[in-house]
Amino acid sequence: MxxxxxxxxxxxxxxxxxxxxxxxxxxxxxxxxxxxxEQGLAKLVLTLIEFIRRLLEAQAxxxxxxxxLSPQQIEELGLALMKLEARMKDLKxxxxxxxxxxxxxxxxxxxxx
Amino acid sequence: MSLYVYCLMENSExxxxxVPGIQDRIPHFIKVEEFLVLACDxxxxxxQPTKEMVLAHERVVESFLDTSxxxxxxxxxxxxxxxxxxxxxxxxxxxxxxxxxVRGCVEMGLKxxxxxxxxxxxxVEAAERPGTTFLKAKLGLLQVQxxxxxxxxxxxxxxxxxxxxxxxxxxxxxxxxxxxxVLRYHLDEYKSHIDTLVxxxxxxxxxxxxxxxxxxxxxxxxxx
Numbered sequence: 001m002x003x004x005x006x007x008x009x010x011x012x013x014x015x016x017x018x019x020x021x022x023x024x025x026x027x028x029x030x031x032x033x034x035x036x037x038e039q040g041l042a043k044l045v046l047t048l049i050e051f052i053r054r055l056l057e058a059q060a061x062x063x064x065x066x067x068x069l070s071p072q073q074i075e076e077l078g079l080a081l082m083k084l085e086a087r088m089k090d091l092k093x094x095x096x097x098x099x100x101x102x103x104x105x106x107x108x109x110x111x112x113x
Numbered sequence: 114m115s116l117y118v119y120c121l122m123e124n125s126e127x128x129x130x131x132v133p134g135i136q137d138r139i140p141h142f143i144k145v146e147e148f149l150v151l152a153c154d155x156x157x158x159x160x161q162p163t164k165e166m167v168l169a170h171e172r173v174v175e176s177f178l179d180t181s182x183x184x185x186x187x188x189x190x191x192x193x194x195x196x197x198x199x200x201x202x203x204x205x206x207x208x209x210x211x212x213x214x215v216r217g218c219v220e221m222g223l224k225x226x227x228x229x230x231x232x233x234x235x236x237v238e239a240a241e242r243p244g245t246t247f248l249k250a251k252l253g254l255l256q257v258q259x260x261x262x263x264x265x266x267x268x269x270x271x272x273x274x275x276x277x278x279x280x281x282x283x284x285x286x287x288x289x290x291x292x293x294x295v296l297r298y299h300l301d302e303y304k305s306h307i308d309t310l311v312x313x314x315x316x317x318x319x320x321x322x323x324x325x326x327x328x329x330x331x332x333x334x335x336x337x
Contacts (some may be wrong), residue, residue, distance in 0.1 A: 003219075003300065005175070009320040010311055015226065018284040061252050071245070078244025099282075100187075 042095040046088070047102045055082050116143075116197060117155035118190045118336060119173045120183040120326065121188050123212055127181055134173040135166060143194070143203045148208065151177065152197070160189050174326050182216045184208065185326035188336055190336050197336065204333045211331055215294065218274055219324035221303060223265065223291040224281070226318035227257045254280055261289040261317075268310045272299045277329040292329035300324065 009015050060077045064071050069077070092098070114116045117135045124147050130140045138153040151173065160166065170188045177183055192200065201208065239246040262278045275294040280287065304321070311319045 003179075003297075003324055005323055005325055007320065007322040009318070011226075011234075011318045012320075014318055015224065015320045018226065018286055018288060019224075019281070021285060022281055022283040057251065060248060061255060064248055064252060071242075074248060075242050075244040078246070078248040080244075082244060082247040 002004060039095055039097075042091070043097055043101060046091055046095070050088060050102045053081070053088060056084075057081055115155045115191050115193055116152040118186045118192060118197060119151040119153075119170065120177065120185045121201070121208060121212075122149045122151065122177065122181045122183045123147075124257050125181065127177065130173070130175040130176070134169045134285040135160075138167050140173055143197070146205050148205075150197060150199060150201070151183075155191050160191070162188060178219070178324075178326055182212050182214065183326060184211055184331050184333075185328050186326065186336055192336050200333075200336045202280075206320065207333050211333065214275070215327040215330055218294045218296050218301070218327060220301050220327040220329055221293045221321070221323035222325060223293065223307065223322075224263065225261050225289045225291065226320075227261055227287050227289060227304075228316055248258075257287045258289050262291065264314070265291055265310065269293060269306050270301060272296075272303050275330060294327060294330050295324075297324075 060081060064074055064077075093101070117138075119134065119140060120298060124144065127142070129150065131141070135155055135275050136153070136155065136157075138155075140151050140153040142149045143152055144150075166187050174183070174185045257276060258280050262276075266276060273293040273295050277292040279290050281290050293303070307319070307321050311321075
């Protein structure tokens with residue numbers, strides 16, 4: 001017997017409110033001319049920057065949990081990563097790219113992120 | 114003329130598509146290598162992701178969900194026929210492996226809204242040390258994701274084939290998004306386990322949805 005998708009939630013209004021905030025961040029149109037040189041290049045460059053940004057962030061969190069960073073170093077690292085994240089958000093929006101677009105297939109090694 | 118692609122299936126006896134999709138066009142099959150791709154002609158250069166359009170995409174994919182093993186393409190996948198053939202030829206092995214992985218399965222979605230992370234950040238600290246606050250918030254979210262993934266994973270152990278866990282960014286409260294690949298004949302058992310979990314974890318909000326096509330369990334990059 002085919003089963004149609006169903007949705008059940010414990011507090012639907014709260015989920016709708018929270019997820020609406022996320023939906024508002026999505027582009028309101030999709031440019032399907034994705035083969036343009038400019039976007040292709042931007043996608044590649046931003047993917048590499050995003051990969052490095054995530055590595056740096058993971059490393060910062062790991063070191064923060066340890067004891068090898070002073071409060072001042074944590075603050076400086078946090079500020080740099082915060083600015084980088086904000087800039088990446090602007091660039092992704094400028095080129096109409098979503099988080100899912102920023103990835104590279106490495107063949108037998110799988111995907112970069 | 115470009116193609117709007119809905120999903121890729123194994124080459125087998127399938128009924129003729131009859132559900133209209135994007136731009137109100139009835140899709141057709143295109144045979145590429147050993148696969149069938151469900152697609153329709155597409156004119157224009159941009160696509161509005163409105164509710165109606167997204168539902169039209171989903172209706173077409175779901176019309177084959179119960180009768181075939183399929184890999185859905187994301188909404189908005191537009192590609193030339195040459196580009197589609199090139200994509201499939203380049204990824205044939207991965208696509209075949211993905212079809213094997215999702216055979217007999219559907220995707221179930223679970224969103225868990227957790228109480229805020231365990232980090233204690235005062236307004237004064239947030240103003241004085243924004244960098245530290247930023248990292249503490251990230252750490253808190255990571256801890257929430259690990260913790261939620263842990264107890265949800267334990268609750269559905271043995272009845273899901275694979276899981277995909279991530280945080281939804283941009284929401285006010287931490288929401289953990291979990292996709293489960295579930296064998297069709299385990300669906301009722303899965304729902305029952307999640308219902309039990311909902312009763313046990315009254316501190317969290319839950320949103321369960323599905324069955325969906327297995328969007329979260331495709332390894333190949335986006336086509337187009």
